[in-house]
Each structure stands twice: as structure tokens, then as C-alpha cells.
Amino acid sequence: MQTTDVVVVGSGASGLTAALVAAAEGLRVTVLEKAPVFGGTSVVSGGSIWAPANRWFAAEGGKDSLDDALVYLKEITLGRVDESLLTAFLDAVNPMLDLVAGHAGIEFEANHEHPDYQPGLPGALPGGRTIQQGLFDTTLLGDLKPKLRAAHSGVPVKRLEVDEWGQDTIDRWDWALIADRVSKGMVGMGAALVGSLLHGCLKLGVDVHADSPVTELVQDGTGRVTGVVATVDGETVTIAATRGVVLASGGFEWNRELVDQFLGKPMHHPASPPSNTGDGLLMAMAAGARLGNMSEAWWTPTVHAKGDTYDGEPLYRPTSSLRALPGGIMVDRDGRRFVDEAMNYNDLGKALGTFDPGHYRYAHQPCWLIFDQRFRDSYSVATVTPDAPTPAWMPTADTLDELAVLVGIDRQGLAAQIAEYNEHAAAGADPVFHRGESAYDAYRGDARVTPHRNVRPLGDGPYYAVEIHLGALGTKGGPVTDATGNVQRALGGAIPGLYACGNAAASAFGPGYPGAGATLAAGMTFGYLSARALASTGSAS
Incomplete structure (x- = not known):
């Protein structure tokens, strides 16, 4: 049996943030990704992060406060989210970004023009809460460069450049500049964020495996999660996790049975990678987890060519x-x-x-x-x-x-x-x-x-x-967590050793979508909180 301190299931921005933080805390970390490539839904996103009262906006004279952001979040979640989750997010999002920026070498900048998604609600801002990074050099990943998931377009641009050039006027883009970036192995937006996080994890010694689906959570006689059963390098193995397991395996939007059972709407055209079939949800259910927000998704109108x-x-x-x-x-x-x-x-x-x-x-x-x-x-x-x-x-x-x-x-x-x-x-x-x-x-x-x-x-x-x-973009229902990311039991109390974040968990934003980058912001923040909680607990052994 293999042994580590923390197993992270999934390699999107939420899971990699959990892995990065746990490794920075001195823990041994293993990341297991079901798909043959790393990055999940995060790679095909714009890579934005919604961060109220962030220091990048403030450094350019922007005015914001966490109190205003809480007012806005309470409005946009329609009173359906425990306030402790909202305050946990607000208190942790900027410390998370500081740690990520430091260990992953990311330079963020605030988008002053991108409004919150419901700019007329109390506490909303007309810009500044959404932050975005630049490009990432995939050659830094070495042998893992081919294992970084490709974005839908594969075009290495910055989100702020898309705003300048026009998202639907690609004939106006600087294609000579883009071709030069492609030749140098550069990627942008969601791929840049994931690439940076993955590079940061590798520098801290995180053990990462693609094409390694997790099929089962291991629990001891008390119900504590002590590891996982997974297929790694073609072999079924049990990996013991002395601190616990973080589920960050995405939503269930590509599982037609779960969609029809839970969403209550004919959502059959998801914009995410097809590997999002609810593996984390099913394993959490089997472990006795309480479920929440199951009828909600990060909805988006789509078109198919x-x-x-x-x-x-x-x-x-x-x-x-x-x-x-x-x-x-x-x-x-x-x-x-x-x-x-x-x-x-x-x-x-x-x-x-x-x-x-x-x-x-x-x-x-x-x-x-x-x-x-x-x-x-x-x-x-x-x-x-x-x-x-x-x-x-x-x-x-x-x-x-x-x-x-x-x-x-x-x-x-x-x-x-x-x-x-x-x-x-x-x-x-x-x-x-x-x-x-x-x-x-x-x-x-x-x-x-x-x-x-x-x-x-x-x-x-x-x-x-x-x-x-x-x-x-993904579903946003799953196991309910507390403010540390710890998954809660259906019959009360917590499931020791089991944490969840990103679209594998019930979203802290409930039915709402506060602004551009809110999906990544919530997932990364609760990945951070989960890792911090696991680092503060003693070994299960």
C-alpha cells in the first residue's frame, strides 16, 4: 500500500491550489487526475478570479471593501447560503491569492472594466474585483508539458487582450504576435493559470498522476476517510492518506443520468471537458455525505458548430x-x-x-x-x-x-x-x-x-x-462542506478526513454567480481552506 499525507482527486485550479497549499505546509501530496491530461474545466475557462478588495485593484486606486462584498453576496445568493461560508470565502480569498502568487509565480492585474454580474444590486462594483494573469511558458513543465490540457481555442492570449480586441471580432486580433507566442510554447487565460499552479506544485514536490481515476474512498471503522482506491499506471492500488482526501474532480454535467435526476432542466449541452461525470459526487454519496445545491449549475447559453x-x-x-x-x-x-x-x-x-x-x-x-x-x-x-x-x-x-x-x-x-x-x-x-x-x-x-x-x-x-x-460551465451541487471545506454527513456532523472544493462541492455561492472568475475564486479559496485544515490536523494513523 502506498502512503501519503493528502490525496487530491482532480487537477483543476481548485485541486491544484489545495495541493500547492498542503505542500507549502510541508505535507506529502498526491494528485490523481482521471483524464489523460491535467487541468480540468479550469483550462477551458477565462482564468479570471473574482476577488473583492484585492490588492491589485487597490494599488491602482480602486475602492472596495469586504463589507460591501458581503452585502452583494447575500443579495445574489438569495439567502440560500449559510453566511459562515460567505465570510469564510471573503476572509480567505486574498490570503489564498498571496500564497498562490508567491509559490506559483503569478502576476495578477485587476480588470477595471469588468462589472460584477448583477451590477445593480447593493454592494456590487462596476469593475476591479475580477483579476487576471498573463501568459505562462509551458516549457517550464518539462516532460509534463504535453500533459497540460489544451484549451478550446489553443490561442495564447490574455483576457485583457480579448477585451481590447473583441471576443467575437477575431479578425482584429494580432495574429503575428499570437503566432510568435505559439512558437515559444506560451498559453493564456485558464491554461496559464493551471500551468502556473502545476509548475508551483512540481517545485514543491507534489506527486502528480494523469490517467489515474479514483474509484473509491477508503474509510475506517469510525467512518473516517483514510485513503482512496485508484487505477495508477494501469494497476489498481490503494493509497493511504494520513491526513485526508480532497475531492476536486469537477461537476456531473456530462453524466446524463445525474443531470436528469438533479438539475430539473434540459441541460444537455455543457461547455466543459467530457470527463466531468460526477465521480466525486458519487464517492461522497457512498461515504454518507449530505448534498446541497443539486439543482444549480453555472448556466450558460451555448452554440454548437x-x-x-x-x-x-x-x-x-x-x-x-x-x-x-x-x-x-x-x-x-x-x-x-x-x-x-x-x-x-x-x-x-x-x-x-x-x-x-x-x-x-x-x-x-x-x-x-x-x-x-x-x-x-x-x-x-x-x-x-x-x-x-x-x-x-x-x-x-x-x-x-x-x-x-x-x-x-x-x-x-x-x-x-x-x-x-x-x-x-x-x-x-x-x-x-x-x-x-x-x-x-x-x-x-x-x-x-x-x-x-x-x-x-x-x-x-x-x-x-x-x-x-x-x-x-459546470454543475455546482455536491457534498455540503463547512467553512473549512470539511464534508458534512447526511445525518449530522462531519466526515473526518474528507474535504471538497470546486464543482465537486456544493457551491458557497448557491444559486448566484457574483462576477467573472467567481467559479475559480470559490474553488481555489475552499481548496486553500481544505489544505490549511488538513495541515492543522494530526495524522489519522
Whole structure:
């Protein structure tokens, strides 16, 4: 039997933070990753971290406070989260970042322009809480360089560069600069964050294994978790963990049975790696864990370009900015708009899951983004750039009436909706859904378009339709933890030796999504807290 102090199950930012902190505390740490590559969902993210009252914002004159952030978090979680978890996050997020920055060599900078996701709520800020790092040199990983998961695009850019160049105007990007970075082995955004964390772990002697799924938690007669059963190098082994185990194996969004059982919405188009099938959740359930937040996810509307794949499964791409750009609207089968298309993806995703009891169907599934030729000439849609031929999966027609027939939208409903929308859009207004009125909407719009960066009438055809699916960046339900990350028993008390963080745990943000990077921030912070707790406990042996 192999023995270590801490086993971390999963190698995303949450798990690697737990491993980094535990190793910095002098513990022996083993990371076991199910997939053949390291990084999990974190690699395909923007790599942002939501950190209220962070020192990078303050150093540039930004004003924020943890008290204001707590007010905001209590609003956005709708009173469904124990306040002790919110204060634990706020008290630990910046100490976590200091430790990570030191041991992983990360230089963060604050994004002054990125608003919180509900900027109108008390305690919200119009910018500064989201921090982002630069690029990472993958050659520092040595032999493990090929084991770093590839991002969806593989393009080494900084998040702040994407803001400057335009997320959906990739024809404006500096491709000569990007090609030079590729030749040097540089990666950006989520891949840069994971690469930095992995490098930091390696420097501290963390033992990392890819292609090593954990299949079982080992418990002693008292119920304490004392290790795991895993497949490592093709062999089934038991690894004893003298301090305990941290579950950081991601959500269950690719497990259709669990999705249908728990989410209560037709979320079948996740934007994460397909290895997220709920392994940690199932093992925690078997250990007697209490579950929470099981009907929630980090919702996002997605689009699928036919033939676009990732890890052998269809790739569903988020539409963070695409929906917010002028010249397009989203409509359902009745041809009607139903939401501010530019709002944050999490809360728009909730609208996509609305159930209509009268017609006994999901009211806004299916739905489509309808746009005109000017939009098509201006923006990239999934993998299709403005100068690329229009693919078969993007229906097009000379008239709106023909387009409605082609995709199955009520013709009269669509005609009436376009007429109504265009009348107000000509004045740069949306009195029905208030598109473009919030700071977040404006951030996602096209600053080149005046007088309104989110709203303009649909003009001349041809016209296009792209189906928008209900997706998720990951689920956010799982074993309930206390403020240290310790998993709680279904019948009361804690499960000694078992901790959870990231999407493998019930999120401390409940139904809410505070701002860009909140997913990583919560996961990394509770990874930090879990490691600190394990370091403070004595050996189980």
C-alpha cells in the first residue's frame, strides 16, 4: 500500500491550489487526475478570479471593501447560503491569492472594466474585483508539458487582450504576435493559470498522476476517510492518506443520468471537458455525505458548430458576448424575445430553463439568435469568421419569413417581434427588456457601434439563425462542506478526513454567480481552506 499525507482527486485550479497549499505546509501530496491530461474545466475557462478588495485593484486606486462584498453576496445568493461560508470565502480569498502568487509565480492585474454580474444590486462594483494573469511558458513543465490540457481555442492570449480586441471580432486580433507566442510554447487565460499552479506544485514536490481515476474512498471503522482506491499506471492500488482526501474532480454535467435526476432542466449541452461525470459526487454519496445545491449549475447559453469536437465529444461554445452585440435578437419558437440578450450568461441560462405549464413544455427551448447581414459581416459566430463561407448548420434566407419557415419559428410572431424591436432600437432603446442599460451589458457590447453598443435595428438580409442551447460551465451541487471545506454527513456532523472544493462541492455561492472568475475564486479559496485544515490536523494513523 502506498502512503501519503493528502490525496487530491482532480487537477483543476481548485485541486491544484489545495495541493500547492498542503505542500507549502510541508505535507506529502498526491494528485490523481482521471483524464489523460491535467487541468480540468479550469483550462477551458477565462482564468479570471473574482476577488473583492484585492490588492491589485487597490494599488491602482480602486475602492472596495469586504463589507460591501458581503452585502452583494447575500443579495445574489438569495439567502440560500449559510453566511459562515460567505465570510469564510471573503476572509480567505486574498490570503489564498498571496500564497498562490508567491509559490506559483503569478502576476495578477485587476480588470477595471469588468462589472460584477448583477451590477445593480447593493454592494456590487462596476469593475476591479475580477483579476487576471498573463501568459505562462509551458516549457517550464518539462516532460509534463504535453500533459497540460489544451484549451478550446489553443490561442495564447490574455483576457485583457480579448477585451481590447473583441471576443467575437477575431479578425482584429494580432495574429503575428499570437503566432510568435505559439512558437515559444506560451498559453493564456485558464491554461496559464493551471500551468502556473502545476509548475508551483512540481517545485514543491507534489506527486502528480494523469490517467489515474479514483474509484473509491477508503474509510475506517469510525467512518473516517483514510485513503482512496485508484487505477495508477494501469494497476489498481490503494493509497493511504494520513491526513485526508480532497475531492476536486469537477461537476456531473456530462453524466446524463445525474443531470436528469438533479438539475430539473434540459441541460444537455455543457461547455466543459467530457470527463466531468460526477465521480466525486458519487464517492461522497457512498461515504454518507449530505448534498446541497443539486439543482444549480453555472448556466450558460451555448452554440454548437456542426463537426466541432473536444475530447471526442461535441464542443458547445459559450456565447458570452455574441448575444450582446447589436444587430441580433434571441427568439423562441413563437418568434418572441423573452430576455435581455446581453445579460450575464448564468442568469440568462435560468431564463432558458423556464417551464411553461400551460403548454407543458420548456418555454424557450428551442430558441435562436437571429441576425442580419451586417452582423454576419462584422462578427465571428462560433468557428465561423465574417469572411468564411456560411456553413450548412447556420440557416440563412433572403427574408425573415423564409427564415422562420426554415427553422420552425412562428412567422407572424417573428415579423411582429422584429417590427416592434426595430422601432425602439432605432432610438437606441429596449423598453421591454432594457438591453444595454446595465454596466455589464455595455461591457459586452461593441464600442464601435453608435449611438448604442448593444442595440440597433435588424437591417437588410440575408438573415441568419443559430440555435442557442441551455448549457453549463459546470454543475455546482455536491457534498455540503463547512467553512473549512470539511464534508458534512447526511445525518449530522462531519466526515473526518474528507474535504471538497470546486464543482465537486456544493457551491458557497448557491444559486448566484457574483462576477467573472467567481467559479475559480470559490474553488481555489475552499481548496486553500481544505489544505490549511488538513495541515492543522494530526495524522489519522
